[in-house]
Amino acid sequence: MLGTGLLQGLAVTAKNFVGSFHDPKRFVTTQYPEERTKLPEAYRNFPFLVSESADDPMGTLRCVACQICEKECPPQCIYIEKSADKKPDANGKLQIYPAVFDIDISVCMSCQICVEVCPFDAIEMDQVFELAATNRFGGLLLDRHALAKPNSYFHGIHPTEAADVDARLSAARRAAEEKARASAAAKSAPKPAPAAPAQSPAAPSAEAPRAAPPAA
Amino acid sequence: MSQAATTNASFLERAPVLLRDWLTGSLPGPARWLANALIAIVAILAVFGLLFAFLTLAERKILGRVQNRPGPNRTGWFGLLQPFADGIKMLTKEDIVPRSADPFLHFLAPVALLGFSILTFAVIPYGRYLAPVELNAAVLYFFAAGSGAELAVFMAGWASHNKYSLLAAMRALAQLISYELPLLLSFVPVALATGTLSTTGIVAAQAGWRWNLIPHWFVFTPWGAAAFAIFMVSALAESNRSPFDLPEAESELIAGHLTEYSGFKYALFFMAEYFGICALSGMAVTLFLGGWQAPLPALSFIPSYVWFAAKLLALLLGFIWIRATLPRLRIDQLTRLAWKFLVPLALVNLGTAAFWSLTLGWAGPLQLVRWALALGLVAVPALLLGRGLSAGIGPRTYRYA
Numbered sequence: 066m067l068g069t070g071l072l073q074g075l076a077v078t079a080k081n082f083v084g085s086f087h088d089p090k091r092f093v094t095t096q097y098p099e100e101r102t103k104l105p106e107a108y109r110n111f112p113f114l115v116s117e118s119a120d121d122p123m124g125t126l127r128c129v130a131c132q133i134c135e136k137e138c139p140p141q142c143i144y145i146e147k148s149a150d151k152k153p154d155a156n157g158k159l160q161i162y163p164a165v166f167d168i169d170i171s172v173c174m175s176c177q178i179c180v181e182v183c184p185f186d187a188i189e190m191d192q193v194f195e196l197a198a199t200n201r202f203g204g205l206l207l208d209r210h211a212l213a214k215p216n217s218y219f220h221g222i223h224p225t226e227a228a229d230v231d232a233r234l235s236a237a238r239r240a241a242e243e244k245a246r247a248s249a250a251a252k253s254a255p256k257p258a259p260a261a262p263a264q265s266p267a268a269p270s271a272e273a274p275r276a277a278p279p280a281a
Numbered sequence: 282m283s284q285a286a287t288t289n290a291s292f293l294e295r296a297p298v299l300l301r302d303w304l305t306g307s308l309p310g311p312a313r314w315l316a317n318a319l320i321a322i323v324a325i326l327a328v329f330g331l332l333f334a335f336l337t338l339a340e341r342k343i344l345g346r347v348q349n350r351p352g353p354n355r356t357g358w359f360g361l362l363q364p365f366a367d368g369i370k371m372l373t374k375e376d377i378v379p380r381s382a383d384p385f386l387h388f389l390a391p392v393a394l395l396g397f398s399i400l401t402f403a404v405i406p407y408g409r410y411l412a413p414v415e416l417n418a419a420v421l422y423f424f425a426a427g428s429g430a431e432l433a434v435f436m437a438g439w440a441s442h443n444k445y446s447l448l449a450a451m452r453a454l455a456q457l458i459s460y461e462l463p464l465l466l467s468f469v470p471v472a473l474a475t476g477t478l479s480t481t482g483i484v485a486a487q488a489g490w491r492w493n494l495i496p497h498w499f500v501f502t503p504w505g506a507a508a509f510a511i512f513m514v515s516a517l518a519e520s521n522r523s524p525f526d527l528p529e530a531e532s533e534l535i536a537g538h539l540t541e542y543s544g545f546k547y548a549l550f551f552m553a554e555y556f557g558i559c560a561l562s563g564m565a566v567t568l569f570l571g572g573w574q575a576p577l578p579a580l581s582f583i584p585s586y587v588w589f590a591a592k593l594l595a596l597l598l599g600f601i602w603i604r605a606t607l608p609r610l611r612i613d614q615l616t617r618l619a620w621k622f623l624v625p626l627a628l629v630n631l632g633t634a635a636f637w638s639l640t641l642g643w644a645g646p647l648q649l650v651r652w653a654l655a656l657g658l659v660a661v662p663a664l665l666l667g668r669g670l671s672a673g674i675g676p677r678t679y680r681y682a
Contacts, residue, residue, distance in 0.1 A: 067667035078606040
């Protein structure tokens, strides 16, 4: 029939109009600043630094300033300066820490290579996308204070990955403890000379940071 | 019936006139006439200005809902302040006149367009006592004032000195002239049936109800329904509305004759477009939908201007619904539809109306014959013409690689 196509079209638009009032499947708009949809777990954009505790993020950074990520970063958006001194990490071991850790997110291309190469699981991908700044240089250059986020936050955004990382880290820690216990037992068993304890206070602390990376 | 209603009209019905008389009653003769005219002008501008503002909002909200999104909802409650925000934006925007444009014509075009479209509001009877100007040849005046818009549109296209504007202006001219004809021809049967060109006379001719149920509106006669359909299609084209918005086809012509307009001048064009839609819808209500008459005798207690507003809003929402649905036509399809389909049908419809008024006296079973014949006179040519024109065009089949 002539004109039935027009009527069918009008029916479709009318159905959409009425449907948008009662059918949430049709009306999918989220009123963004007030309402937010939960981001999918796989969503990732820029890196952040994992710290063990939320109370003292600078003191418990996992990063030991090994600078592998800085060297691997394709657009070279990471800048690290090692500390002169050492601080105890979460396990109480003395470690170098990053005195400066900057990521220029205007350069970062979100490739995640820094995360892949980090032997300490100290850098992970974040989900924060509201990074607009009024200053395109300083505003987009995130320093270590802005980058540090606790492990609990990591669990919140990427639960599966965070659980994997935690399992790996605790396994490594357990292995290191067993090794340390074994070596301590080996040292204590023969008791070769009385002069040995005089040397020992310096030796373990100096060797520990160097020994830790292979263990982890 | 209408005589009886006039004498014992309710207070609400007479309220606008009483208010006006209270305001101007103490003035001497000529000053009073002038003041009354000014009050009518101010009232029309205020009412239709606000209607324009909220119509743009309603259009955006409805189009949004049709596309399953909420539409503007940030400015004020449900976005109700959006039109005013838009207005402030338009007013504060820079008014750019191209260096090669004719500055005087460039300025005159939007003013003329708005002027012509406001002129058409003068003769529409908004209520029983609310006809701003009562003319013998009101409908003639309406179409004459309305067709001035074509001049203004071409003026805009020519003055802009821009190829898109000029092409769009040519298109607009072709379109407006093509659709002027079916628009006028669809009105002729009404003049034939009522014997008058006065809008108040036409509304009065549609008073009363058959069996106290079906109003004597022309849209409920076979020729009236056909003429109403032709009138509405032509009105869509006359007001540059989708699916006939070719002069502003942004995919081909940027913004058509509005390309070189910005700020307040652009707002004037926009306003004129909506005023044109309102005026044509108001005329359609007057000619075919019984003007301010109530649809049922039991509902006559509601003031006449409320009924007029309700019918007008219904037609305007129909315009928006059509805009939300139909895609744009091509220029050849557009002129083809006017000259090969609407004009012949409007001419045939004249014959139908003549038959209808000649057989007014038929009663009893002859009534059925009269209805069948008239319906056949409307439907058969439409079907034959439609079939003939769409032969060979047919629905397109898509073949995928």
